[in-house]
Amino acid sequence: xxxxxNPLAGLDPExxxxxxxxxxxLCVLAGAGTGKTRAITHRIAHxxxxxxxxxxxxxxxxxxxxxxxxxxxxxxxLGAAGVQARTFHAAALRQVRYFAPRLFxxxxxxxxxxxxxxxVGLAATRVGVKIDGTGARDxxxxxxxxxxxxxxPADYAVAAAKALREPPFDAAKVGEVYAAYERVKRAQGVIDxxxxxxxxxxxxxEHEDVAQQIRSQYRHFVVDEYQxxxxxxxxxxxxxxxxxxxxxxxxxxxxxxxxxxxxxxxYLVDFKRRHPAATVVRLIRDYRSTPQVxxxxxxxxxxxxxxxxxxxxxxxxxxxxxxxxxxxxxxxEAQEAAAVAARCxxxxxxxxxxxxxxxLFRVNAQSxxxxxxxxxxxxxxxxxxxxxxxxxxxxxxxxxxLRAATRSADADAPxxxxxxxxxxxxGWRPGDTPAGGAARERWEAVAALVALAxxxxxxxxxxxxxxxxxxxxxxxxxxxxxxxxxSLHSAKGLEWDAVFLVGLAEGTMPVIHARxxxxxxxxxxxxYVGVTRARHxxxxxYAGARAPGGRPRRASRFxxxxxPGRAAQQGSGRHAGAAGRGLGKAEVAARVRRTxxxxxxxxxxxxxxxxxxxxxxCAGCPADRDEELLARLLDWRARLAAVQxx
Ligand code: ATP
Ligand code: MG
Numbered sequence: 001x002x003x004x005x006n007p008l009a010g011l012d013p014e015x016x017x018x019x020x021x022x023x024x025x026l027c028v029l030a031g032a033g034t035g036k037t038r039a040i041t042h043r044i045a046h047x048x049x050x051x052x053x054x055x056x057x058x059x060x061x062x063x064x065x066x067x068x069x070x071x072x073x074x075x076x077x078l079g080a081a082g083v084q085a086r087t088f089h090a091a092a093l094r095q096v097r098y099f100a101p102r103l104f105x106x107x108x109x110x111x112x113x114x115x116x117x118x119x120v121g122l123a124a125t126r127v128g129v130k131i132d133g134t135g136a137r138d139x140x141x142x143x144x145x146x147x148x149x150x151x152x153p154a155d156y157a158v159a160a161a162k163a164l165r166e167p168p169f170d171a172a173k174v175g176e177v178y179a180a181y182e183r184v185k186r187a188q189g190v191i192d193x194x195x196x197x198x199x200x201x202x203x204x205x206e207h208e209d210v211a212q213q214i215r216s217q218y219r220h221f222v223v224d225e226y227q228x229x230x231x232x233x234x235x236x237x238x239x240x241x242x243x244x245x246x247x248x249x250x251x252x253x254x255x256x257x258x259x260x261x262x263x264x265x266x267y268l269v270d271f272k273r274r275h276p277a278a279t280v281v282r283l284i285r286d287y288r289s290t291p292q293v294x295x296x297x298x299x300x301x302x303x304x305x306x307x308x309x310x311x312x313x314x315x316x317x318x319x320x321x322x323x324x325x326x327x328x329x330x331x332x333e334a335q336e337a338a339a340v341a342a343r344c345x346x347x348x349x350x351x352x353x354x355x356x357x358x359x360l361f362r363v364n365a366q367s368x369x370x371x372x373x374x375x376x377x378x379x380x381x382x383x384x385x386x387x388x389x390x391x392x393x394x395x396x397x398x399x400x401x402l403r404a405a406t407r408s409a410d411a412d413a414p415x416x417x418x419x420x421x422x423x424x425x426x427g428w429r430p431g432d433t434p435a436g437g438a439a440r441e442r443w444e445a446v447a448a449l450v451a452l453a454x455x456x457x458x459x460x461x462x463x464x465x466x467x468x469x470x471x472x473x474x475x476x477x478x479x480x481x482x483x484x485x486x487s488l489h490s491a492k493g494l495e496w497d498a499v500f501l502v503g504l505a506e507g508t509m510p511v512i513h514a515r516x517x518x519x520x521x522x523x524x525x526x527x528y529v530g531v532t533r534a535r536h537x538x539x540x541x542y543a544g545a546r547a548p549g550g551r552p553r554r555a556s557r558f559x560x561x562x563x564p565g566r567a568a569q570q571g572s573g574r575h576a577g578a579a580g581r582g583l584g585k586a587e588v589a590a591r592v593r594r595t596x597x598x599x600x601x602x603x604x605x606x607x608x609x610x611x612x613x614x615x616x617x618c619a620g621c622p623a624d625r626d627e628e629l630l631a632r633l634l635d636w637r638a639r640l641a642a643v644q645x646x
Pocket of ligand 2: 036037038224493
């Protein structure tokens with residue numbers, strides 16, 4: 001058996017080439033599940049273990065706290081403990097904290113802003129713009145894009161027009177709010193996430209001694225998910241590097257899902273041009289998913305259009321066959337969630353660990369109904385998305401109670417005891433598990449803090465509070481064993497045995513504000529990211545209305561081509577490149593026929609159940625229209641005949 005702690009074991013030839021490539025620029029271009037993260041993790045471990053580099057000189061950067069933690073754990077297992085694997089934000093925060101007295105004239109680092117939207121609202125009022133909560137969030141998004149793209153307030157309007165942005169109102173006015181936001185922030189002595197990265201850059205650009213100290217600490221750089229780097233993060237990376245080039249980047253242009261916040265795959269795509277000496281390796285074997293899932297993923301991305309479409313990479317499935325992906329439609333969201341929860345329960349009962357299951361959705365608001373349904377079905381779950389965990393009222397209350405308890409706590413009583421006692425003061429009891437719904441969710445959130453305390457018994461209550469504050473800043477959510485509920489964005493890089501992609505209706509996927517063709521393409525890539533998270537079992541579903549009797553919604557425009565069976569026809573994972581390209585006329589016609597045959601005559605939704613197919617329309621769509629007329633309208637021959645008659 002291969003030695004799982006040997007960095008050179010268990011790799012294919014291309015992955016081995018990544019691991020053993022010489023020092024210097026290296027770029028790995030490959031599709032989802034091809035082992036990019038595995039290859040760079042093994043590369044780091046191999047270089048450390050063979051003495052080429054020292055663990056403390058390596059900085060590996062990725063985009064989510066969870067991905068960073070997983071990478072660290074894997075490198076440790078491979079016998080190269082001590083390597084730093086962090087998100088850009090965490091790395092910048094550490095650096096700025098360390099140098100804070102020097103950078104902020106002897107003062108501590110300013111507090112991090114807790115709600116950007118609130119301050120943006122205030123700034124808008126200052127320049128005479130009236131906005132509601134949604135408007136403030138949209139505007140905060142625009143400001144985040146501008147700052148991540150290194151665009152100053154005065155240049156916002158021109159840059160936004162060039163980038164085909166759709167600001168919520170007049171671009172010049174948005175620029176004014178942006179400028180006012182910066183002023184308000186300064187006056188309140190707080191900084192936002194982008195400022196933290198800017199401060200890290202500025203520290204090195206303005207202070208040669210700081211730059212030297214940082215560069216002597218970090219000498220070898222690795223960036224995972226490089227397709228999603230934004231200009232500000234790229235500049236930070238360049239500042240770290242100085243005039244050196246020991247940099248490994250890996251990415252997949254087809255998984256670019258952050259361009260709306262300023263990320264650009266161009267750094268990945270142009271890497272070789274900017275580093276002519278770079279070694280470039282391509283990986284093509286997909287080790288994560290069954291051929292059925294790989295086939296479906298290929299179909300999704302095979303239909304991509306636009307600039308990044310030509311960069312999609314061929315995937316060849318390596319795993320044994322599994323079940324066909326399942327596609328379902330439901331009358332409303334509650335029924336969809338109940339069916340998903342029931343299926344999760346069945347999988348758990350049949351032996352799939354709950355933590356090997358994920359329910360992924362496009363917008364966080366969709367999470368609520370799944371939390372209720374899972375609680376109702378008695379299936380444990382954990383909401384992934386730290387921002388929300390530490391924003392929860394009960395978590396904030398618990399943290400306040402824990403801080404207050406340091407004054408009265410019996411010094412070093414065991415940590416778990418002090419924590420439990422303090423939390424009982426705010427009404428939480430260990431065995432008092434509410435049956436379900438929101439109360440259960442609140443209980444679970446506080447229980448996660450207790451579990452965290454149990455995992456670090458050596459800490460004092462004071463140190464534990466500091467640890468909580470650090471995690472809140474870095475958005476490290478305590479892990480709880482259960483079905484993961486996550487947005488598609490936070491799921492990138494991760495994998496589960498069973499994945500449920502839910503709410504795939506027009507308006508949520510693509511999301512309603514994806515109005516430009518580029519924005520729709522980003523949504524398609526997001527779906528590709530979702531599909532490729534599944535190792536074995538994949539479920540796609542949508543509801544024909546949000547609530548019973550609500551306004552009818554269509555199936556996502558991405559779904560009709562993903563009909564069961566069609567993915568398998570794409571070959572056992574051989575890249576379909578397929579859909580649409582190089583197909584004979586007869587095959588194209590057959591695909592179109594199949595699509596039409598399964599679409600609702602009234603609303604055009606493409607995923608009908610067996611009974612609905614017989615009806616020829618969704619169960620939720622009205623039947624009292626002139627069906628014959630509708631049928632004729634939807635049948636091009638009938639339409640042609642009608643035109644000829646006229
Ligand atoms: P993503 O684009 O989603 O980030 P990735 O390219 O980083 O995917 P990994 O997460 O590294 O892919 O690997 C996907 C899965 O395949 C993991 O479970 C990994 O352990 C497994 N894997 C990778 N390479 C091999 C290999 N040579 N043999 C067996 N399993 C492998
Ligand atoms: Mg990866």
